[in-house]
Amino acid sequence: MASSSTTISLSLATTALISHQRTTTSVASTLKPHERTLLPPSSLLGTSINLEKTSLRPRPITRSKERNSSHGATCLASSSPPPPPLPSALLFDCDGVLVDTEKDGHRISFNDTFNERELGVTWDVELYGELLKIGGGKERMTAYFNKTGWPEKAPKSDEERKEFIASLHKRKTELFMVLIEKKLLPLRPGVAKLIDQALAEGVKVAVCSTSNEKAVSAIVSFLLGPKRAEKIKIFAGDVVPRKKPDPAIYNLAANTLGVDPSSCVVVEDSAIGLAAAKAAGMTCIVTKSGYTADEDFLNADAVFDCIGDPPEERFDLAFCRSLLEKQYVS
Template sequence: MSSLQALIFDVDGTLADTERDGHRVAFNQAFEHAGLDWNWSVELYGKLLAVTGGKERMAYYLEKFNTSFPTDDKTPQMIKELHQSKTDFYTKLLSTGAIPLRPGVKRLIHEARKQGLRIAISTTTTPANVTALLEHALGEGSTDWFEVIAAGDIVPAKKPAADIYVWALEQLKLKPEDCLAFEDSLNGVKSSLGANLKTIITINGYTKSDDFTGASLVLDQMGEPDNAFTTISGDNFGASYINLDLLKKIHAA
């Protein structure tokens, strides 16, 4: 049995609850800025989350939900420009401190660093979004704490494909059995399990009804010593919050 050597984190919904009050809001700001009458409600955005990647999500919206909007060979460029605008609005939103890290995340990252455990990111969001969240929520220079940041279009096939995790493992020069993954969604757990990674899930409002079959542990949050998590499925080994002791037990199980 190999020892636990690295933790690989998804970002949106896992490190911070960014989707509903972050990305969705920024998309709507970008649409308004471009003079479009598109508006993604909380309910509609939940449906659009079936597709990972912002550019892909806009294409899906036009294909399935706004079919009357005229599209042509210039549409991909329009989507690309909208996505860049959305990223700008999103990073400005993060700079206000409006989107904090979820309970337990900051503590766990600091604990991992203190004990010499390697940490990495595996996400479909853009590198700029990752940097903005980390720098504003964890502090300046915190991006450098993560040995590998696998983000955005670094692989062509996004989650639920396993490619982004496979790439991260290659960069870390580690095997799946050396690591644990943290996810929050069906597409995420399909991706991590597809790369043969044991996975811990912290659900959010959009993903609470997803099927997490195969995950080692499914929780409502990572928890804190004074703010216990609720276990939805899996063995928590008597713990009330995620720390390295619990993670080592999950890894060894």
Template sequence: MNSEGNILRALIFDCDGVIAETERDGHRVAFNRAFKEAGLDIEWSVEEYRELVKIAGGKERMRAYFNEHRYLLPPEVLNDEFINGLHKRKTEIFTEMNARGELPIRPGIKRIIQEAHDRGVILAVCSTSNEKSVRSLLRAVLGSERLDWFDGIFAGDIVKAKKPAPDIYNLVKDRFGLQGSECFVVEDSRNGLLAAKSAGMHCMVTVSFYSIGEDFSEADMVVSSLGDPDQPMEIIKGHPNMSDRPIRYITLDVLEKML
């Protein structure tokens, strides 16, 4: 509890780019493998995917790409059934990658989840990714026990409008009877930041490979990662409540002081 009496009741994570560096080394790779299996002459490069990742949702990402590159597919093939089938296979490939431990967890994630669990703080994930992909990643990097600590995993097409719309974060408030001011979100993209802020929540940004350089002026704080005692973070944008102390890594006490 901070000096004004505000209590942190919920800690909410985006998944891709926050829990692990999944966009560049996970989803992009899985998309390319799915394209190859489908006989498509498509390989999204690291730089090309930098623009594509700005489109929230994998199915939406593919649809936008194919609509722009119509010569790659005959018109009769480009339909929801094709997109959904390709995305299903991509999700299977991503899940297989997680099972092999190909995507390491980002600094500080395990530590702060443990701290939140020990203090009885509500834990949730809000992601535009397919729920199966989210669960497979969490299970791979956190283990089944810590996965069970989450009170809710809100993912995929669970809401009508995806980030930057606030729908998925508003759903968390409704589900658990929360006020936005009682929630702290960890995001890595401007779309996610805008969604959290539009829901009236506090938001810290841990920049990822693709989000470096985005505008995070609305964030409560911007850091290189949550950090750990042996892996200190870099503060990119500080918070006025934290200017009187050096911070090497983020704890729940740090978050509560920003409420």
């Protein structure tokens, strides 16, 4: 009886095993290769099998992790961080940034005006460098005459002196514009490139200067060209009552353009321009000019000798973007 019982048990086990293998093969054929390994292994011959409790359906697969088959490394799915924001606006100073105008542009035009009016005044290179610490041409002349004495041909009353200074400045601007129209003063390296990059990305571009509005417009129109000029907003001259280092002109630019000052990047060349930009809460890059190379730029976000064109490029719009990223992280 024992032998007969063993034979029947073995027969039933064999039949169940064959059925199990056929079902497994059928199921496996419908699965992907990496899913087949999840099927229960075949039972050994002679082992009792409870067909009622054995499930031949594949286990559900959790895909929260994917395994690299070649290296066995587990990689968690992750989304890439968003790129840093572009500047909302790129704001340029004019003199010394767009064009190195001071020594061989404005200074010469001031001296030609003084000579025409027979005032007996000449500003040499060193003296003019000191006068540049005063923002604005009219303010510069007024401060100089107050310190050294007014010319004999100058009027005596304060009101008449204001008109006298204004007339000198108007003539100086006319002479300066002749230099610009003749393109005797070229753009600094990299200026056109950086402006083109900004405009192509939809970044607003403006020029913020203490110089006369006509002189700044002439530089933008003649040296950057009319197509660029029509896309560039100009804030210059007496558009604000207080000149740099006061932040008024940068505050005006941000308000007019409708942008957050913290999302603006300013390109300046002087300590007073840097002070104005930082007081307005803006990121500021300094590109040193002939007269400002030795000034203190400790508070600048970056300092270069120029913007630069390839292959001697110093920075581009991507660098401006990276400065804003650091600002937001900090």
